[in-house]
Amino acid sequence: MASTLLERPAATTRPRVRARVPALKLGALGAVAVVLAVGPRLPGAAGQRLTEVSLAFVALLAESMPFLLAGAVLASLLRGRAGRRLIAAAVRRPALAAVVAPLSGVALPLCDCGLVPVARRLGAGGASSAVVNGFVAGAPLTNPIVILSTVVAFPGSPGMVVGRIGVGLGVAMLAAWLSPAPTCSSHDDHDDGRPPVAQALSEELARTAPVLVLGALAAGAIKGLLPADLFGALDAQPLIGAVVMMGLAFVMSICSQADAFVAASLPVGSLGRLAFLVLGPMLDLRLASLYRREFGGRWLVGYAAVVVPSVLVLSTAWVTWGIA
Amino acid sequence: MSRTGRVIALLLAAGFVAAVATGRGRLFVRPWFLPGLVAAGALLLVAAWRGRAPMGRPAAAVLLLPLVAGIGLTPDLVGDIESRGAFDAVLSRRLGEAENPLLAGDGGVVTVLDVALAEQQVGAVFLAGREVSVEGRVDADHAISRLAMVCCAADARSVRVMVVGALPAAGTWVRVSGTLGVSEGRVTIEAERVTRIETPEGPFL
Numbered sequence: 001m002a003s004t005l006l007e008r009p010a011a012t013t014r015p016r017v018r019a020r021v022p023a024l025k026l027g028a029l030g031a032v033a034v035v036l037a038v039g040p041r042l043p044g045a046a047g048q049r050l051t052e053v054s055l056a057f058v059a060l061l062a063e064s065m066p067f068l069l070a071g072a073v074l075a076s077l078l079r080g081r082a083g084r085r086l087i088a089a090a091v092r093r094p095a096l097a098a099v100v101a102p103l104s105g106v107a108l109p110l111c112d113c114g115l116v117p118v119a120r121r122l123g124a125g126g127a128s129s130a131v132v133n134g135f136v137a138g139a140p141l142t143n144p145i146v147i148l149s150t151v152v153a154f155p156g157s158p159g160m161v162v163g164r165i166g167v168g169l170g171v172a173m174l175a176a177w178l179s180p181a182p183t184c185s186s187h188d189d190h191d192d193g194r195p196p197v198a199q200a201l202s203e204e205l206a207r208t209a210p211v212l213v214l215g216a217l218a219a220g221a222i223k224g225l226l227p228a229d230l231f232g233a234l235d236a237q238p239l240i241g242a243v244v245m246m247g248l249a250f251v252m253s254i255c256s257q258a259d260a261f262v263a264a265s266l267p268v269g270s271l272g273r274l275a276f277l278v279l280g281p282m283l284d285l286r287l288a289s290l291y292r293r294e295f296g297g298r299w300l301v302g303y304a305a306v307v308v309p310s311v312l313v314l315s316t317a318w319v320t321w322g323i324a
Numbered sequence: 325m326s327r328t329g330r331v332i333a334l335l336l337a338a339g340f341v342a343a344v345a346t347g348r349g350r351l352f353v354r355p356w357f358l359p360g361l362v363a364a365g366a367l368l369l370v371a372a373w374r375g376r377a378p379m380g381r382p383a384a385a386v387l388l389l390p391l392v393a394g395i396g397l398t399p400d401l402v403g404d405i406e407s408r409g410a411f412d413a414v415l416s417r418r419l420g421e422a423e424n425p426l427l428a429g430d431g432g433v434v435t436v437l438d439v440a441l442a443e444q445q446v447g448a449v450f451l452a453g454r455e456v457s458v459e460g461r462v463d464a465d466h467a468i469s470r471l472a473m474v475c476c477a478a479d480a481r482s483v484r485v486m487v488v489g490a491l492p493a494a495g496t497w498v499r500v501s502g503t504l505g506v507s508e509g510r511v512t513i514e515a516e517r518v519t520r521i522e523t524p525e526g527p528f529l
Contacts, residue, residue: 047401062361198370205333205368
């Protein structure tokens, strides 16, 4: 949904139709704006629910926009000499780079949204698809913010911390080799003498930020309208519980710096928690809309088809045979 | 940046900075994240100043949605959100959390979350007898509750404490002063004074 709203009409469409499409989009957006502005003021339960939708929407954005912009700054720094050398090294040794890429989150204190511009930069710079895929799937789980927040949220259970990183790296390796090649355009490769940081920020704002807004809107709407007694049913069957938790990680789209605390507070077993913690930073509704925009719809489907089952299988294996 | 893009970047920058300056930012994120909002505002100013990526009208309209939604939300509206979902959610320590006076052996002005976390860590019996004053929203079944964010309002969880004594109608914001006690193994506040209050500036903890 996210990027179809933003796609430009195809060049072959007749001029009259072309003029009408933006008008329709603007009309639909106007209607959404009215619901967001007036909805919370409706009386009764409807008003409360729409307040929740609106609040979750703005809160998700307030939390992820700073990281997206910081990611754009970092990606623009990769255009500098040291960054170019780094990417060139990755292009020369694709096998080694694919192994290192998922681990490189350690050096990048950014949340999952902020890593998307960096991944695009890697792809545009010519890094192999295994490197980009491994980075997209693995780096969000190996970054210091995520590791630290998991340690703080699960005091005294190193199994959850090690499991999150270990299972995450395993899934990232599978994603690196099995996911299709992303379509990274090299649109931001030109050099017109403008300050690269300012240009990178304005490109991010024009390209990715609207998609992030629509992703956050969808996540907020689902969160506000989710039935409240969902968790009661999860205790009975751990595998079904894990699947539901993964669905929840997808729709809730919580920032990866916060999800460990949320997982710790959900009344489910360790399999459900682990699956929630590994999948969330790799793939959620907000990220899916960004990924589709940056790497294409076919890539997104292929990536999800690798990541979702491997998170479930590897998490189950870890909880069954790994350290508690 | 195209003129549309510049205007949008400036408006968003103003939105981020105004959210922090007016205190409205506390509706959406925890206080420790407010500098992040200021930083986002500063980066958007840089984009508006020298960047020049083209921006279509639909994209610009999409970027205005969070401003419309954000301006429309007031503490009163947010404070009216009913705590639903799992009540006994176990919250662990949060990033940037201040010292919990109850764990230090004191009482006084504390939050519902302080009480819940202290109960979880040291048990209700240890807390009994402390004089406290706690603010919250009255629930249907003799309790006051708050929604506590982990990071932002989208991940808020409900926390509550039972109150012994008369409370006004559900949905009213109150300050309950009294003594902590134990009932059926759980911590309660034996209310000595219950005062109605305005919805706090940051209804979510």
